[in-house]
Amino acid sequence: MSTDFFQRQEHLRRMSFRLVLLFAIAVVGIIVTVDVVALLVFGAFAPQSDSSRVWGIIAVASLATAGAIALATLYRMATLRGGGGRVARELGGDYVPHDTVDPQLRRLRNVVEEIAIASGVPVPEVYVMQHEAAINAFAAGWSTSDAAIAVTRGALERLNRDELQGVIAHEFSHVVNGDMRLNVRLIGLLFGILFLAIAGETILRSGAFFRSRDEKSGGNPLPLIGLALIVAGWLGVLIGRIIKASVSRKREYLADASAVQYTRNPLGIAGALKKIAGLPAGSKLANPKTEEVAHMLFGLGTKRESVFATHPPLADRIKALDPMFDVTQLEGLAQQWAQHPPNGLEEDLALGLTGVPENPAHPGGDIVSRVGEPTDASYVTANLLLQRIPPRLRVQTRSVENVVPLVLGLLMSADPQVRARQIADLTAGFGVPFAQACGAAADELNGVDPLLRLPLAELAFPALRHRPSQDLQAVLNAVDALIHADGRISVFEYCLSAMLRNDLRQALYPRPRVSAGSRPIGRCQDEVLLLLSVLATDEAAFRAGREVTFPGNTALYEPRPVADLDSAWPALNELDPPGKEQLIRAVVAVIGADLRLTVDESELLRTVCALLHCPLPPLALTI
Numbered sequence: 001m002s003t004d005f006f007q008r009q010e011h012l013r014r015m016s017f018r019l020v021l022l023f024a025i026a027v028v029g030i031i032v033t034v035d036v037v038a039l040l041v042f043g044a045f046a047p048q049s050d051s052s053r054v055w056g057i058i059a060v061a062s063l064a065t066a067g068a069i070a071l072a073t074l075y076r077m078a079t080l081r082g083g084g085g086r087v088a089r090e091l092g093g094d095y096v097p098h099d100t101v102d103p104q105l106r107r108l109r110n111v112v113e114e115i116a117i118a119s120g121v122p123v124p125e126v127y128v129m130q131h132e133a134a135i136n137a138f139a140a141g142w143s144t145s146d147a148a149i150a151v152t153r154g155a156l157e158r159l160n161r162d163e164l165q166g167v168i169a170h171e172f173s174h175v176v177n178g179d180m181r182l183n184v185r186l187i188g189l190l191f192g193i194l195f196l197a198i199a200g201e202t203i204l205r206s207g208a209f210f211r212s213r214d215e216k217s218g219g220n221p222l223p224l225i226g227l228a229l230i231v232a233g234w235l236g237v238l239i240g241r242i243i244k245a246s247v248s249r250k251r252e253y254l255a256d257a258s259a260v261q262y263t264r265n266p267l268g269i270a271g272a273l274k275k276i277a278g279l280p281a282g283s284k285l286a287n288p289k290t291e292e293v294a295h296m297l298f299g300l301g302t303k304r305e306s307v308f309a310t311h312p313p314l315a316d317r318i319k320a321l322d323p324m325f326d327v328t329q330l331e332g333l334a335q336q337w338a339q340h341p342p343n344g345l346e347e348d349l350a351l352g353l354t355g356v357p358e359n360p361a362h363p364g365g366d367i368v369s370r371v372g373e374p375t376d377a378s379y380v381t382a383n384l385l386l387q388r389i390p391p392r393l394r395v396q397t398r399s400v401e402n403v404v405p406l407v408l409g410l411l412m413s414a415d416p417q418v419r420a421r422q423i424a425d426l427t428a429g430f431g432v433p434f435a436q437a438c439g440a441a442a443d444e445l446n447g448v449d450p451l452l453r454l455p456l457a458e459l460a461f462p463a464l465r466h467r468p469s470q471d472l473q474a475v476l477n478a479v480d481a482l483i484h485a486d487g488r489i490s491v492f493e494y495c496l497s498a499m500l501r502n503d504l505r506q507a508l509y510p511r512p513r514v515s516a517g518s519r520p521i522g523r524c525q526d527e528v529l530l531l532l533s534v535l536a537t538d539e540a541a542f543r544a545g546r547e548v549t550f551p552g553n554t555a556l557y558e559p560r561p562v563a564d565l566d567s568a569w570p571a572l573n574e575l576d577p578p579g580k581e582q583l584i585r586a587v588v589a590v591i592g593a594d595l596r597l598t599v600d601e602s603e604l605l606r607t608v609c610a611l612l613h614c615p616l617p618p619l620a621l622t623i
Helices: 006-044 050-077 086-089 101-119 151-156 161-177 179-209 211-217 220-262 266-278 290-296 314-321 329-339 346-352 376-388 391-397 403-409 417-432 430-444 450-465 469-483 491-508 521-535 539-549 561-569 577-591 599-611
Strands: 091-094 126-131 135-142 146-151
Touching: 006 050, 006 179, 006 220, 006 577, 050 179, 050 469, 086 091, 086 126, 086 135, 086 146, 086 179, 091 266, 101 126, 101 151, 101 346, 101 376, 101 450, 126 314, 135 161, 135 179, 135 290, 135 430, 146 151, 146 290, 151 346, 161 179, 161 220, 161 266, 161 376, 211 450, 220 266, 220 290, 220 314, 220 376, 266 314, 346 417, 376 450, 376 577, 391 403, 391 430, 391 450, 403 430, 403 450, 403 469, 403 521, 417 430, 417 469, 450 599, 469 491, 491 561, 491 599, 521 539, 521 561, 521 577, 539 577, 577 599
Parallel strands: 126 146
Antiparallel strands: 091 126, 135 146
16 A cells, blocks of 8 residues: 655655754854854954943844845745746746647647646646756646646757656656645745845945945945855855755655656656756756756756755666666767757657557556556546547637636536526626527537546636636636526535635635645544545445544434535645545545445545645546
8 A cells, every 4th residue: 555645745744844944054054154253343343342242243133134034035935926837937938828839839738738637636837948948847836726837948849758748747746746835935945045145245345335435444344244244145055055955856866756657658757868968958057047946947957966966966867767778878879969959849750659658557456545646547547538528628728718618617507497597697797698608618518528527627727727817706706606506516516616716716826835734633523524424425435434534433424515515624634644645545435335436426536635735646437
């Protein structure tokens, strides 16, 4: 039984604490350095240095230094609240339109969509750093709902589809496991330390400018203060590099391994690394902010490896993926590519890469072990689901103008009387043309397999969140009106509305949620039993789940409507990783009590996992 995802979540929680502790140590070291210089500079001008003056200097210097670091850190964190897209745009990323027809960009979006569906997470925003010839990529964001994946123009041009898929799968590992939240938080924390070096350089230049004016009065302390801040700031930068290296190196190996487990194609990601090693541009970015984000890149981002590098040596990463590869061959590849640089699209045509895996196996075994663990079978299932979506609907999911009627059409009833009430509500709120568009979308969706409903919503999410913020709130209001039109809420209506509310609100208001919850499951007994009561269809099913979470508990089964779950999520989402694993096992026990898994149960299970921030890949029922 695999608990890798939940173990990684627990490790991430400990890593977050470790990061804060190391940052605090770095700040204390910097404050001490500034205090010593302040005593040397200002104490020298005093006729006599009594203890009160010494402590006064220390207090002022310490407060000023700590305040500067705190304000700089808070400022940088505030600029990052825009989510992963904000980070991508800061690094020169251009948004890839949902309906792009450019072959390279369409290939990129297709790969991202396939892997997102297979991972059980919303499709992230996609960006291309057009002015970067190197091969690199990164994922950023506070949650899966505001995540963004960016690749360089070099990656698009040089990598074939298998290699690009390996790189994107590597980045999705960071998305699914929550590494990207830690990475973004690290940017904010280290900026506060680096700010001192910037302030020191400014003061040093100011001091040099005013030097002649202060020479007669015995000297100007500004240059010494500026020099002290530079030394302290770069001491902090050095510590920051050590922190980034300690946080990033092991996770890069794990992300490489996860990409291989996911795609079952180690040669894909290994090929991308070989091209980084063999091409002149490598993975080096020209952007001056590379140092700030080096720990979150696929490749090193700089030209040279060092003891403080955020990534393991390329040769070691390649050997881990392809043990038979002789690293001395890299020189030959470099000479070959110097004469004829690789072209990814041409390689796709030559190799006949279609993007459809050859192995049609469906996932099986323990459902809980699949949480956060997409495999090649998940990729197969995702591809089969995407292929079954009618092309016209697939196009509509990518259209910012037409995506809202499609999403609302998923919630339109087949019952004529209920449909009439829904059309009336939409007409009152949005007008006749919009209501008619929703009705037309609903008619087209009537013939779609129920298995495709949530994948359609997941595909529509990127275009949906690019609507103006006031439109998104109106969409949420319309969703509530549609699902209440018949006086009851079905399982699918609840699943879709809950996921939309969760994803759109996190996209509108990104929250720096770095670590998993810390509440043990025993403190959420009422909420857990409520969830099991909603899921269970009889006493036996309820008891099966209850025994997983609270053995010996005598609570009785009491049927509850699915809408009652809204009150339970705040507490359940604060469960610690072992508690979430135990809860998901209980949910599986409840819905599996009758030894079969229906579409409604599959959708509800994936919704529960999504709201707990435990992404579950799609389950193969009948495809």
